Amino acid sequence: GQSLEQPSEVTAVEGAIVQINCTYQTSGFYGLSWYQQHDGGAPTFLSYNGLDGLEETGRFSSFLSRSDSYGYLLLQELQMKDSASYFCAVLYQGGFKTIFGAGTRLFVKA
Amino acid sequence: EAQVTQNPRYLITVTGKKLTVTCSQNMNHEYMSWYRQDPGLGLRQIYYSMNVEVTDKGDVPEGYKVSRKEKRNFPLILESPSPNQTSLYFCASRSRGGGTEAFFGQGTRLTVV
Numbered sequence: 001g002q003s004l005e006q007p008s009e010v011t012a013v014e015g016a017i018v019q020i021n022c023t024y025q026t027s028g029f030y031g032l033s034w035y036q037q038h039d040g041g042a043p044t045f046l047s048y049n050g051l052d053g054l055e056e057t058g059r060f061s062s063f064l065s066r067s068d069s070y071g072y073l074l075l076q077e078l079q080m081k082d083s084a085s086y087f088c089a090v091l092y093q094g095g096f097k098t099i100f101g102a103g104t105r106l107f108v109k110a
Numbered sequence: 111e112a113q114v115t116q117n118p119r120y121l122i123t124v125t126g127k128k129l130t131v132t133c134s135q136n137m138n139h140e141y142m143s144w145y146r147q148d149p150g151l152g153l154r155q156i157y158y159s160m161n162v163e164v165t166d167k168g169d170v171p172e173g174y175k176v177s178r179k180e181k182r183n184f185p186l187i188l189e190s191p192s193p194n195q196t197s198l199y200f201c202a203s204r205s206r207g208g209g210t211e212a213f214f215g216q217g218t219r220l221t222v223v
Contacts, residue, residue, distance in 0.1 A: 030209075041217075043200065043214050044214070045211040045213070048209040087152055097169075098155050099169065100145075100152035100153040102152045
């Protein structure tokens with residue numbers, strides 16, 4: 001079967017750097033995406049890794065190691081508005097099927 | 111403005127009464143998908159569609175139907191809703207490539223009593 005694991009909760013202070021890890025067990029792996037979701041809102045796309053390495057988009061970076069079945073999302077210069085849930089999502093079967101992790105709740109403190 | 115529109119946003123219904131949740135996108139995307147979100151479980155894929163008249167099951171398709179007669183629309187049909195289908199539902203679309211950005215609708219909160 002397919003499974004993903006990510007921490008349930010992370011707390012950090014404003015201005016700091018936080019890393020949210022995601023490990024997966026998936027057959028037919030295609031790529032790894034990250035989404036942000038504020039309470040009451042819809043998920044919004046943050047980043048995608050199809051190949052090993054680091055992808056950088058502003059304050060957010062995402063990393064993938066296919067050999068280790070592992071990825072992470074790195075958030076720099078944390079702001080209060082970054083308090084939200086973050087989901088990793090594995091695309092498989094040619095990128096048509098998606099399985100999401102249970103989500104990591106990030107609390108940013110002043 | 112690029113968007114995915116779901117209707118209704120909120121719905122309370124009774125067990126067994128057929129309902130349809132509509133989803134429409136204005137980005138000419140080939141790929142559309144339905145998810146349900148339950149506390150502690152993340153999002154789970156119900157059905158997806160690779161293009162018009164092409165649909166397939168996700169991880170939790172039981173009790174749901176979909177159709178894709180037009181590129182922009184991808185309705186979710188519950189023929190006989192049950193209380194265990196009480197959930198938050200999201201529709202999403204993206205262009206064909208697997209790694210492209212997915213756009214989500216605002217969500218439909220469904221309660222089946």
